[in-house]
Amino acid sequence: xxxxxxxxxxxTETKAAVAKKTTVKKATAPKAAAKTVLAINAENIGxxxxxxxxxxxAAEKALSVKEIAKAAKISEEETLLGLGWLFKEGKLAxxxxxxxxx
Numbered sequence: 001x002x003x004x005x006x007x008x009x010x011x012t013e014t015k016a017a018v019a020k021k022t023t024v025k026k027a028t029a030p031k032a033a034a035k036t037v038l039a040i041n042a043e044n045i046g047x048x049x050x051x052x053x054x055x056x057x058a059a060e061k062a063l064s065v066k067e068i069a070k071a072a073k074i075s076e077e078e079t080l081l082g083l084g085w086l087f088k089e090g091k092l093a094x095x096x097x098x099x100x101x102x
Contacts (some may be wrong), residue, residue, distance in 0.1 A: 038077060045081045048074060052082035053091065053101070062098035 038044075055071035056063060063071065069079040083099060086092045093102045 038075075038081075040081070045085055048072075048078045048082035049085035050082075052079055053086060056092075056099065056101050062095065062100040064098055068099065 051072040051074055055068050065079050069076045
């Protein structure tokens with residue numbers, strides 16, 4: 001009887017070892033980024049330009065696009081649209097990395 005228990009125990013250990021070896025981790029696909037829809041019209045871009053201007057005025061220093069977006073609580077794409085508007089009006093200056101009010 002002792003031999004049977006030992007054989008059963010060994011068989012169970014072998015099955016567990018095989019199960020471990022054959023376990024395959026499933027690759028998880030990266031989550032798709034949420035798509036943002038931008039309403040691109042003069043009125044909306046004008047409002048975003050106002051948000052950008054207010055963020056720069058409040059900071060009183062040069063900021064990067066990412067910093068402006070965070071301060072204005074808008075996306076980086078909206079920030080770029082607003083910056084374009086303000087550059088066209090001559091309200092901004094930049095040093096290659098950061099943007100400040102002119």
